[in-house]
Amino acid sequence: MPFPILLLLFGYIGLQFLLSGPFLQLLVNIISFRLFKFRWLTPGIILPGLWVWARHFTVFFPGELGTDIVHAKGSFVHFRLSFSNLFKGKLIFRGVNVRSFHMDYTNRVESRKKIEYLPKRGRIQFKLEKVSHSSIDIEDKTLTPVFNIQIRDIKIENGVLDAGSPLEILFRSRMGSCRLGREGLVRTGTLKGGDRGYLTLSGITWGELAGLEIIPLPLFKKQVHLTLEFRHIDDHHTDFEGTLLHTGSEEEESESYPFRFGVDWNDFNLPFDLALRKLIMELFLQTKLEGLMARTLQTIAKGIRLFLGKD
Structure with a gap:
């Protein structure tokens, strides 16, 4: 065989x-020391295509320095690293396929303090081919009282999860659904072209959804039924239009309100919970209301804006 x-x-x-796989696991665990532990059963990153197949993977952040506690595990993951994008300073995971994933997440650091550590939008992306049989349990100890929510039966097909703008996954998935809290249900999807889509939300209160139960208003005890359609103008802008329906007890009549607004996703380079509250704020401000309800929602929206640190 020739020497070259x-x-x-x-x-x-x-x-x-x-x-x-074994060498990477050893190297990562040595470098991370006590910050996190990482285990997986895999041959590793296979050249030349940078493919990865792994079974029974576990990632554990113990929160040694008062940081968040995260314990994530799954039975199967498959993806490919985009080699060309590495030279552009981007980390893109393509063809991500995840099965039986579960994460317990305990938030101990205020989300506003994490904003500066988020990557720029578009720098780190997960092109999700399929996610199934997955769930997330969230406990937020930065809120009083402590906020808990369970996300069950997560299913996603052909979605994009951006680490710098995680909320966008709700509007950039070919198909997605999950159960929220006790009775909440979210369904979302896009048409074949990907620039138009829909989202429906039902069976959950505003308090459960955004950790706003501490606000002593009857509004936050009412069930939310949200139906919206969206259109992506370009990669950075999306228009929303839909109807917000509030239902209380059986004796009360349902209240239906139309809304229409647009967002610039560059303003949503935020952790998921803060981005969700910001989107709710925009929805409240643009919902067509009159009288006391209008003043109430506008007051709440201004409160959320102050919480987010806006002027």
């Missing part, structure tokens, strides 16, 4: 060893 080819072969074998 032999040299390339040994180089490939050496590099593949450095990218092998």
